[in-house]
Amino acid sequence: xxxxxxxxxxxxxxxxxxxxxxxxxxxxxxxxxxxxxxxxxxxxxxxxxxxxxxxxxxxxxxxxxxxxxxxxxxxxxxxxxxxxxxxxxxxxxxxxxxxxxxxxxxxxxxxxxxxxxxxxxxxxxxxxxxxxxxxxxxxxxxxxxxxxxxxxxxxxxxxxxxxxxxxxxxxxxxxxxxxxxxxxxxxxxxxxxxxxxxxxxxxxxxxxxxxxxxxxxxxxxxxxxxxxxxxxxxxxxxxxxxxxxxxxxxxxxxxxxxxxxxxxxxxxxxxxxxxxxxxxxxxxxxxxxxxxxxxxxxxxxxxxxxxxxxxxxxxxxxxxxxxxxxxxxxxxxxxxxxxxxxxxxxxxxxxxxxxxxxxxxxxxxxxxxxxxxxxxxxxxxxxxxxxxxxxxxxxxxxxxxxxxxxxxxxxxxxxxxxxxxxxxxxxxxxxxxxxxxxxxxxxxxxxxxxxxxxxxxxxxxxxxxxxxxxxxxxxxxxxx
Amino acid sequence: xxxxxxxxxxxxxxxxxxxxxxxxxxxxxxxxxxxxxxxxxxxxxxxxxxxxxxxxxxxxxxxxxxxxxxxxxxxxxxxxxxxxxxxxxxxxxxxxxxxxxxxxxxxxxxxxxxxxxxxxxxxxxxxxxxxxxxxxxxxxxxxxxxxxxxxxxxxxxxxxxxxxxxxxxxxxxxxxxxxxxxxxxxxxxxxxxxxxxxxxxxxxxxxxxxxxxxxxxxxxxxxxxxxxxxxxxxxxxxxxxxxxxxxxxx
Numbered sequence: 001x002x003x004x005x006x007x008x009x010x011x012x013x014x015x016x017x018x019x020x021x022x023x024x025x026x027x028x029x030x031x032x033x034x035x036x037x038x039x040x041x042x043x044x045x046x047x048x049x050x051x052x053x054x055x056x057x058x059x060x061x062x063x064x065x066x067x068x069x070x071x072x073x074x075x076x077x078x079x080x081x082x083x084x085x086x087x088x089x090x091x092x093x094x095x096x097x098x099x100x101x102x103x104x105x106x107x108x109x110x111x112x113x114x115x116x117x118x119x120x121x122x123x124x125x126x127x128x129x130x131x132x133x134x135x136x137x138x139x140x141x142x143x144x145x146x147x148x149x150x151x152x153x154x155x156x157x158x159x160x161x162x163x164x165x166x167x168x169x170x171x172x173x174x175x176x177x178x179x180x181x182x183x184x185x186x187x188x189x190x191x192x193x194x195x196x197x198x199x200x201x202x203x204x205x206x207x208x209x210x211x212x213x214x215x216x217x218x219x220x221x222x223x224x225x226x227x228x229x230x231x232x233x234x235x236x237x238x239x240x241x242x243x244x245x246x247x248x249x250x251x252x253x254x255x256x257x258x259x260x261x262x263x264x265x266x267x268x269x270x271x272x273x274x275x276x277x278x279x280x281x282x283x284x285x286x287x288x289x290x291x292x293x294x295x296x297x298x299x300x301x302x303x304x305x306x307x308x309x310x311x312x313x314x315x316x317x318x319x320x321x322x323x324x325x326x327x328x329x330x331x332x333x334x335x336x337x338x339x340x341x342x343x344x345x346x347x348x349x350x351x352x353x354x355x356x357x358x359x360x361x362x363x364x365x366x367x368x369x370x371x372x373x374x375x376x377x378x379x380x381x382x383x384x385x386x387x388x389x390x391x392x393x394x395x396x397x398x399x400x401x402x403x404x405x406x407x408x409x410x411x412x413x414x415x416x417x418x419x420x421x422x423x424x425x426x427x428x429x430x431x432x433x434x435x436x437x438x439x440x441x442x443x444x445x446x447x448x449x450x451x452x453x454x455x456x457x458x459x460x461x462x463x464x465x466x467x468x469x470x471x472x473x474x475x476x477x478x479x480x
Numbered sequence: 481x482x483x484x485x486x487x488x489x490x491x492x493x494x495x496x497x498x499x500x501x502x503x504x505x506x507x508x509x510x511x512x513x514x515x516x517x518x519x520x521x522x523x524x525x526x527x528x529x530x531x532x533x534x535x536x537x538x539x540x541x542x543x544x545x546x547x548x549x550x551x552x553x554x555x556x557x558x559x560x561x562x563x564x565x566x567x568x569x570x571x572x573x574x575x576x577x578x579x580x581x582x583x584x585x586x587x588x589x590x591x592x593x594x595x596x597x598x599x600x601x602x603x604x605x606x607x608x609x610x611x612x613x614x615x616x617x618x619x620x621x622x623x624x625x626x627x628x629x630x631x632x633x634x635x636x637x638x639x640x641x642x643x644x645x646x647x648x649x650x651x652x653x654x655x656x657x658x659x660x661x662x663x664x665x666x667x668x669x670x671x672x673x674x675x676x677x678x679x680x681x682x683x684x685x686x687x688x689x690x691x692x693x694x695x696x697x698x699x700x701x702x703x704x705x706x707x708x709x710x711x712x713x714x715x716x717x718x719x720x721x722x723x724x725x726x727x728x729x730x
Contacts (some may be wrong), residue, residue, distance in 0.1 A: 001575065167496050282646075427532075429569045436578065437556035437585035446581065450621070452574030 017259045025261070027084040033057060036185050042152045043188075046161055054173040056184030060477040063178045066312075069341040070370040073310055076283065081248055083186040083219070146202050148232075149194040153221050154191035163194055167225055171254035171318070176444050179285040179294035179312075183219045187252070190220035195230035195261070204460055206235040214280040222253040225435055226261035228294060235463055247272075249308075250285045258323065259294025261451040264302070267460050268317075268467050271307035276365070278337030281309025289317035289345075292324035292353075300327040301344065302458045305466040309338060314372065316345035319353035319381075326355040329455040331467070334367030335475060336398070343373035343404075357388040362453050363399035364475055370402040377414040384411060390420040393451050395444070395475065423451075481506045481543060482527075482646060488702075489526050496522040498702035499538065501620035504646070507674045511688055511713060514699035515721045518581075520681045521565060523699070524650040528562040529555050542646070556582075557589035559645030563635040563652045570622035579604065583641055604651045607640040609682070610668050610670070612663045624677050629660040636667035647671065648679040653687035665690030685717040697725045 036057045040050040065076070119361030136303055143150050149160060157164050172183040190205045207222070226232055251270065255263050265288075273279025284307075291297035301315040311334075328344035346355035355375070363369040369392070375382045392401035402418055425447050433443035449456070449468055456464045482504040489497040496519045504510055514520050527532045527540065529552035540547040547555065554684045571576070573609075584594045605615050611633050623631050632652050639647055652664055668678060668691050680691060688710060696712040700721065705728040706712065716724065 140553065161566040293542060423571070426568070429550065429570050431530055432564065432568045432570070433526075434580070435556050435562050436582035436642070437553050437589070438578070438581050439553050439585075442585075446573050446578070448568070450574070450577075453572060 011124070018148060026082045029082045030079045031057075031081070031083055031186065035083055039186055039188060042084065043328040045154075045324050048161070048165060051159050051167070052174070053185050056181050058185075059175040060178065060181035060185055061304070063175065063181055065178050069312055069372070070368065070404070071310055071339050071341050073283065073339070074151065076248060077134060078096055078182075084188050087105070090355040091339065096403070109251040115267050121321075128327065142202065146199055148199060148201055149192065150205055151192055153187070153190040153192050156223070158257060160194070162191070163221070163225065167223055167256055169254075171289050172252050174327045177287060180252050180287040183221060183250050183287070187219045187221035188252070191224075192222070193227045193232060193234065195224075195232045197227045197267070198229040199227075200230065201232040201246045204233045204235055206237070212247075218247075218249045218251070220251045222251070223256075224254070224263060225264070226263045226297075228258045228313045229260040230258075231262045233460060234266070235442050235460060236265070236267045237270070237463075237466075247281075248283050248285070249288070251287070251289040253315075255288075255290035255299055257290065257292050257294065257299050257321075257324075259299035260296045261294060261350075262289060262298040262300075262301045265425060266463055267303040267305075267464055268459075268470065269303065269305045269307055270312075270470055272309075273303070273336065274305045274309040276336045277457060281338075282307065284308035284311045284313060286313040288313065289318065290316065290326070291318045292321050292326060292350075293318075293319040294324070295350070296323045297321050298325040300458070301327070302323075302327075302329040302455065303331070303342075303450075304330040304455070304459070304470065305330070305340065308340075311340040311342050313342045314344055315357060316332070316347070318347045318349065319355060319384075320349045321353075322350040323352045324350055325353070327458075328355075328357045329458045330358070331360045331362070331452045331455045331471070332369060332371075333362045333471060333475060334364070334369040335363040336367060338365075338369075339369045341370040341372055343371045345374040345376070346386060348377040348381040348386070351381060353381055354385040355387075356391070357386070358454050359388075360389045360455055361390075361392045361401055362395065362448060362451070362475065363392065363401050364395035366398045368400045368402070369430075370404060372404040372406075374406040374408070376408040377411050379410045381411050382413050383415045386414075386416045388416075388418045388419070389454075391451065392420075392422040393448065394422065394424045399479070440474075445463070448472075448475055482547075484538070485540070486538040487523075487526065487535065489541060490524055490535050491522065491533055495536070496533075496670075496702055497526065499531045500703055501538075502697065502701070502704060504677045506645075506677055507564065507695045509678045509680065509691065510695045511710075512679060512699055512704075513683065513716060514561040514696050515715065518699040520699055520700040521650055524562055524565075524648045524679075524681055527555075527648060528552060531705050532633065535558040540571060540693065553585070555606065556642075557586050559586075559666065559722065560597070561639050561642055561644035561647045563632075563639060563647065563649040565650040565652075565654070567623050567626075567631040567635055568625050569626075569706065573622050574618075575620055575622050576601070576604065579618075579638060579641055581660070586642060604637070604641060611637055611667055611712040612659070613637060623721050628655040629657060630654055630691060632664055633667075636664050639671065640667055643671070646679070650681045651683065652680075653682055653684065661687065662690060668681055685713050688713050700725055 015438045027038055036053050038162050040053055060478060120280055143465050172180050175181050184273055194200050196401055224234060257263050271282035292299050304312055326346050332340045332342050359371045361369040361371055371390050376384045390403055394401055401422055405418055430440055430443050434440060448471055456467060459467055484500060486499050512520055522533055535548055561589045569710040580600055602619060608615055613633050627699040653661055693710050696708055696710060706724050
């Protein structure tokens with residue numbers, strides 16, 4: 001491949017890098033108890049919530065940023081970040097889509113998620129988080145007929161405090177880690193889902209996250225509870241506009257699956273990755289954890305990560321219930337100067353629990369891509385099984401792939417398998433395809449998509465198409 | 481169809497082709513023979529457009545176009561097919577998928593619509609049956625875990641599906657057992673026709689027992705030092721390359 005060709009493709013502009021010009025109301029940069037109180041007050045939260053936040057804040061102050069990840073970045077200046085930004089019309093929030101600021105809707109259109117049309121056509125209910133406030137929720141009525149609660153986190157705090165009190169922090173405790181504690185103190189909004197006993201959620205639920213305001217951290221919080229015998233599939237998509245400054249995203253996602261329940265959580269993450277010199281981009285420090293609390297429950301994480309300057313993310317499963325099942329399917333792409341340290345943790349606690357890990361890491365440009373995974377089998381977890389498959393694909397000569405598998409096996413009956421491969425897209429493969437009349441870009445896409453096939457097939461159909469397109473945009477021809 | 485004139489090419493620091501000229505017309509089958517390192521494979525790679533093989537002199541006309549101006553994929557879409565000596569494995573990419581993409585790339589170039597999936601599969605299965613290939617190969621990764629013979633049959637399958645104007649087979653016969661050799665030869669003979677030309681690169685007379693060439697050329701040190709009809713191959717088999725070299729330098 002010619003070098004101009006590579007450059008023109010690698011230098012392709014980030015397609016979602018537009019800024020929506022609407023008035024936002026932000027808190028001044030910096031963090032102290034006053035900010036935590038202000039966030040809570042602005043959201044009219046009950047006392048218990050404020051107290052919870054304050055405790056988290058105090059715990060956070062005593063904690064240190066983790067340094068063990070295979071990531072290099074200048075220290076985050078937590079006092080230069082604004083911890084809250086909401087579209088201005090917060091006081092009279094829209095009651096329906098018709099009342100939503102048209103500019104906001106336009107933003108969603110550009111992202112390819114017109115709430116009116118596409119959501120209805122696709123049968124997807126979207127809870128769109130724009131900066132920190134959830135602006136519109138569709139399909140609420142249809143869902144409430146089934147008894148499903150799908151609303152913004154703020155609303156859940158007000159309308160369903162008993163559920164929030166019972167489950168918030170029960171999977172990811174406030175002081176679980178530095179970023180989780182920070183999120184617990186200042187989280188501004190997010191999604192809340194409750195699926196009642198025996199209910200199969202009638203549609204796929206979806207949230208689209210987007211960071212718009214400059215210098216704003218986005219700290220969303222998602223809590224999904226699947227009661228006994230219920231089933232839900234949840235989709236999360238993320239984008240952010242182009243900015244020269246780095247933006248911080250520190251989310252927490254907690255999933256609870258009770259007996260016989262199943263949660264499928266799919267993410268397509270396309271945060272702004274920074275430019276080819278590593279300027280700008282999102283710092284994505286996210287804690288995602290699912291708790292298979294009941295017997296025969298199942299939690300499945302599927303993620304396609306193409307964005308962010310830095311990704312630090314380990315969607316995990318606590319397999320507490322007997323026969324519970326945890327799955328993690330991941331495609332992580334790092335191009336240019338991107339760095340990713342991502343993987344999963346499967347903690348086998350109950351008997352006959354099983355887990356599957358399929359991780360596909362793709363590195364191009366000068367990117368560094370690390371898989372970090374822990375499989376832990378507790379002494380009481382008789383008959384636990386894990387299969388891990390961890391594959392890396394390198395494109396070009398300057399990138400790196402790293403695999404850090406950890407295993408802590410405390411029960412001798414466990415059956416643990418780990419397979420790992422590293423491969424390269426070779427010049428010979430590309431030439432072979434080109435000799436058959438296939439362009440270089442198409443050849444790279446073909447090879448990359450072939451590499452990711454096992455993960456893509458886990459995504460809901462509509463998302464799989466989007467993921468594939470996204471991957472093509474992120475990588476097309478990034479061959480050296 | 482193909483006019484090669486005083487072609488010079490280098491790989492890295494070594495000059496491989498040193499003024500090679502060859503003329504191939506539609507309907508003809510040419511065999512190119514020669515000792516190791518004489519430039520046979522280099523010639524194939526240069527015609528296909530591999531970027532590691534730098535052309536340092538001469539020109540190549542293909543169907544009235546300057547071939548060296550075209551990218552490898554453009555050459556392929558214009559009807560040039562190279563059967564590789566060592567077909568590469570592309571794990572994860574379905575064999576049928578690659579084949580269909582290749583067929584469609586060519587059809588698009590010709591201003592035709594994409595091939596119907598049903599028709600495509602039907603045709604592919606027919607061609608595979610003729611080559612003695614199990615249809616399950618369609619659903620495997622491209623050449624992934626194929627034996628040497630399976631890879632070569634797969635090359636011939638691709639050739640049969642793409643129906644090239646000019647097919648160059650680079651030592652397609654090497655490492656084949658007699659059944660595979662016959663199947664490959666039959667695939668090539670099926671393709672023979674007044675509108676097509678075939679260049680066979682081979683070490684051995686053996687292949688030429690099954691595919692009868694119109695011309696045989698002997699390549700040595702980057703040049704064609706002798707050309708003749710099929711009897712030249714037999715003579716070579718008997719007397720060895722040294723004989724031609726000596727005759728050429730005499």
